[in-house]
Amino acid sequence: MGLGRLMVTLKSKIRSLKILKKPDYDKVEKSESMRMEIRSRKARKLIEETLKVADSPKPKAFAF
Template identity: 65%
Template sequence: MFSARSETQMAIQIENLVESIKSKVRSLKRSKKPYIKMDKSASVKVEIRSRKARKLIDKTLKVADRPGKRSIS
């Protein structure tokens, strides 16, 4: 298949490739800028509240449809 010399050359090429990938990854990690976390807008807060309210209403209606059980939990 391959001679010992060509295997050595391939090993060196692979090693060089791995090192270049490592250095690129390191440089990407360094240049990464931290993002600024934004607060939720008023409309998003209203949307979250309305979803929670809708879930509670659905849960309450489901319990009301079964008169034998009385707990909502």
């Protein structure tokens, strides 16, 4: 019975070490230019979708 308890303890310690392991890379902070680029991409995508709906021959009904 003592061996089983030891195995459970070791397994739980190994799991906790895996959880606490830090990633092997540093997180890159977004600069202001990166944020602007992300916003402009989202804006371009939204404009493209809007123009696609506006140019489609289907009725112009929006579901808000």
